[in-house]
Amino acid sequence: MKILIIEDEKALGQSIADYLQAESYTCELVADKHTALQRIESFDYDCILLDISLPDGNGLQVLKALRDNNKTDGVIIISARDGIDDRITGLQLGADDYLVKPFHLSELSARIAAVIRRRRFSGSSIIEAAGLTVDTAARTVRAGQQLADLTRSEYDLLLYLLTNRNRVVSKHAIAEHLSGDGEGLFDNYDFIYAHMKNLKKKLMQAGWADRIKAVYGMGYKLEA
Amino acid sequence: MKLLNKTLQYYFWLSIVLLMVAIPVFYFVLQRIVISNIDASLVASKTELIPRLRVMEIHPGTPQPRLEDGVTLEKAPRQPGGDSLYTTDKYRLLTSYLVINQETYRLQIKSSLADHQRLIGSIIILQSVLLILLLSGLLLINQSLARRIWKPFYQTLRKLRAYKVDDPGPLQLTPSGITEFAELNTAVEQLAERSRQSYLSQKEFAENASHELRTPLAVFQGKLEMLMQTSPLSEQQAMLISELADASHRMARLNKGLLLLTRIQNGQFPETAEVSVRDAARHLLAQYEPQISQQRLSVEEDWLDELKVTMSPNLLEVLLGNLLSNAIRHNVAGGKLVVKGANGALTISNTGQPYPLPEERIYQRFAKNSKDAESMGLGLEIVRKICDLYGFEVKYRWENMLHSFQVIMKS
Secondary structure, eight states, X not given: OEEEEEXXXXXXXXXXXXXXXXXXXXXXXXXXXXXXXXXXXXOOOSEEEEESEETTEEHHHHHHHHHHTTOOOEEEEEESOOOHHHHHHHHHTTOSEEEESSOOHHHHHHHHHHHHHHHSOTTOOEEXXXXXXXXTTTTEEEETTEEEOOOHHHHHHHHHHHHTTTSEEEXXXXXXXXXXXXXXXXXXXXXXXXXXXXXXXXXXXXXXXXOEEEETTTEEEEOO | OOHHHHHHHHHHHHHHHHHHHHHHHHHHHHHHHHHHHHHHHHHHHHHHHHHHHHHHHHSTTSOOOOOOTTEEEEEOOOOOSOOEEEEOSSEEEEEEEEEETTEEEEEEEEEESHHHHHHHHHHHHHHHHHHHHHHHHHHHHHHHHHHHHTHHHHHHHHHHHHOOTTOSSOOOOOOOSSHHHHHHHHHHHHHHHHHHHHHHHHHHHHHHHHHHHHHHHHHXXXXXXXXXXXXSOOHXXXXXXXXXXXXXXXXXXXXXXXXXXXXXXXXXXXXXEEEEHHHHHHHHHHHTHXXXXXXXXXXXXXXXXXXXXXXXXXHHHHHHHHHHHHHHHTOOTTXXXXXXXXXXXXXXXXXXXXXXXXXXXXXXXXXOOSSOTTOOSOHHHHHHHHHHHHTOEEEEEEETTEEEEEEEOOO
């Protein structure tokens, strides 16, 4: 799957590309509007990551050009601006998602996966990995044939780890993913531990061999 | 004391002193004039009498001519000296010695003072009344005039009092035709404009700095996550990375809080809706359930009504989120959390440190008071800014070993 990263901060663009490449995505990195416009004209991408403030113009112009040409590439805006107006403008112009810097790469990866899932045609809502089958449309999880009955948080947690499989996901990223804006009010990650324990127990009851590893108190990793 | 009263006070004292001095002086001067007048008329009467008395000399034996009231003529031993004038209690008396037919007579002419005294009295009273009327009239005119003249000043004062440096527009004062006030207004307007500009640029700086910090923060966080993926990774390295991640997380959060503050101050939450504080609080309490159960807190809810307010739903959530999370975070294990809504006010109370918080410091940025070293100290400042925005009042109380924050949303 092809991803175009339009980001003028090269170090950030490179981190994103490196992180995503582990997920069999092919990433192209451009740093200005001019090159970005050329690329989107010639190629189709599964997802475009778009920074709004580019050295030679506003990233929203790229988005506009894309939609004017009736291209249906998924677009996630990554911006330092998080005003409601900025979000609304971006989403009105046809962006699929809006992610504010600084973000966790694991969060970005989960959002990309969601955008791609949404944009693909029917039958693609199934993720099969690590011996688990997740139906993202029905929000069900099976280990082999056995259905695991997960709560909403546990499901979200599993899907998050699954889309970031084989990589360490930090506890901050998990906390932020699970509690949204409410995170940051507590400096307490014990609730992740509790969720994780329940998730593992339920999956193991369904006959799954536990592949979620805690990595030195830094975060967790699902090995596929 | 009002400036007006101050000046009036001087006028008043001056008037009193003037009255006190002027009336006796006036009285004595008047009296002297009257007496010298009487004396002159007494002397005139005597001069007029003498030729008539001389008749007695020319025709001895003729009876004494009939004399008017107040004139007596009687034989008297010869006295040296001329005429004398003196005052008895009611009369002015002229005594003169005449020699008629080798006999000495004492001629006394008296004139009653009572009439003159009455005259002086009424003149004095008239004068006093006039003076008092004049003075009080002056005071009244002065006061009403001053009130009118000082009107622009009070208008300026009123506007200044209502002016806040974060008001959207510059301070505009009513123009005045009086030079001093016009100058004052210009100076005040300039001062207000300067503070507003520096406030704006400071705000802009805070906003820009927060925005500009986000990209390097994103780079930092991204690289940290990439560092987590490297292998082999020793436990020591993982610990270092973990601590860096904590720090980066805190920076990101601080950044978010600062931006939220500037955004509230910029009035960038214009959308409002009628929202139920009870529902929002319940929603948040459910969301914080893991933290609440982890600290084994007992939650008490007491709602008299739904507490509907018209405000930005986002800000309501931020407001409640900050207050509730504070009440949870600064609580003690097995403690209490009380959420009350009644009469347009929301009260969140919690157990915690066994002593009251310093009220004057708790709303200051970064004033933290907790064992929790990571509390960022922006929470209550954000709470207060939101309250300022909607005209709510927030109060802290320490009662029955409970820390209470009360937000009065409707009065």
